Amino acid sequence: MLALNTKKIESCTVLIVDDDNISRTVISTILSDLCRCVTVSNAQDALQYCEQQRPDLMVIDVNMPEMNGLNLCKSIKHNDDLDEIPLIFITGNVSKESQIQCWESGGNDFVSKPVVAQTLIHRVRNHLLSKLRMDALVDLTFHDSLTGLLNRNYLTQEYPKLSRQLMRNQQRLGVVLFDVDNFKQYNDQYGHLAGDQCLQRVAKILNQHARRSRDAMIRFGGEEFLAILPDTDMQSTRSIARTIVSEVYNANIPHNNTEYDRITLSAGAVSTASFNQDDLDEILEVADVNLYEAKMNGKNRVVCS
Numbered sequence: 001m002l003a004l005n006t007k008k009i010e011s012c013t014v015l016i017v018d019d020d021n022i023s024r025t026v027i028s029t030i031l032s033d034l035c036r037c038v039t040v041s042n043a044q045d046a047l048q049y050c051e052q053q054r055p056d057l058m059v060i061d062v063n064m065p066e067m068n069g070l071n072l073c074k075s076i077k078h079n080d081d082l083d084e085i086p087l088i089f090i091t092g093n094v095s096k097e098s099q100i101q102c103w104e105s106g107g108n109d110f111v112s113k114p115v116v117a118q119t120l121i122h123r124v125r126n127h128l129l130s131k132l133r134m135d136a137l138v139d140l141t142f143h144d145s146l147t148g149l150l151n152r153n154y155l156t157q158e159y160p161k162l163s164r165q166l167m168r169n170q171q172r173l174g175v176v177l178f179d180v181d182n183f184k185q186y187n188d189q190y191g192h193l194a195g196d197q198c199l200q201r202v203a204k205i206l207n208q209h210a211r212r213s214r215d216a217m218i219r220f221g222g223e224e225f226l227a228i229l230p231d232t233d234m235q236s237t238r239s240i241a242r243t244i245v246s247e248v249y250n251a252n253i254p255h256n257n258t259e260y261d262r263i264t265l266s267a268g269a270v271s272t273a274s275f276n277q278d279d280l281d282e283i284l285e286v287a288d289v290n291l292y293e294a295k296m297n298g299k300n301r302v303v304c305s
């Protein structure tokens with residue numbers, strides 16, 4: 001099997017949702033050797049927990065007062081941010097109808113009551129292993145292997161969802177396209193290994209400015225980087241771009257015989273409230289024009305519109 005660098009099962013968090021105190025204790029005791037367990041007694045608390053911290057898996061009692069397990073499952077599966085969490089039902093009713101309800105609400109598996117400890121452990125373990133492998137594959141698919149930043153696949157995949165969210169919330173999108181100045185000469189002068197290390201250092205600086213969960217720093221091309229800054233107005237977009245440009249300047253990576261005798265960035269920045277839901281091309285074109293102007297105006301600077 002493909003050797004993937006996955007998170008350890010022991011460090012996974014399983015959220016147990018059950019209105020019965022004894023049940024919660026029994027289930028968390030059974031699972032406590034396998035992983036970290038958090039318990040809540042109702043669906044509302046479960047949803048609240050999921051908003052703040054993402055559990056790796058949930059074990060849900062079907063029968064609960066107010067919102068039952070089936071409805072909790074449906075609301076998790078309808079949430080774009082949570083729908084990947086595997087859900088295992090615990091049910092006292094294993095009639096055909098009840099089983100069908102579990103599957104139709106989006107559950108990934110179920111365990112009947114009274115719970116057989118080994119069955120619960122193996123089911124949870126198997127679902128966690130699959131999820132961890134999937135997470136690791138997604139991670140590889142969406143990251144650039146040299147710099148560790150996100151890659152263009154990520155952007156293509158995430159942008160439609162992001163733009164829908166922003167339009168719904170009437171928020172602006174800040175986009176900054178960065179280019180390492182005179183990078184071809186850098187490679188020619190210092191070699192490709194040094195070129196790679198230079199890109200890694202620049203990427204590290206960029207990544208420190210992905211401060212909010214939806215901010216994304218992307219390696220866009222060879223020496224081109226893209227900052228995607230949701231809910232960011234013109235002034236803040238410009239300010240983040242300028243900070244990054246000056247931090248790269250201050251990193252003082254020597255690049256002799258260039259304007260500043262060091263590695264610098266030029267940046268084209270845009271903040272917009274009107275964007276195409278399906279592709280980013282129009283915004284990128286504007287950013288690219290601004291970037292070109294920054295280069296023409298002497299590099300090591302930001303042009304914003």
Ligand SMILES: [Mg+2]
Binds near residue numbers: 018020061062064
């Ligand atoms: Mg119950």
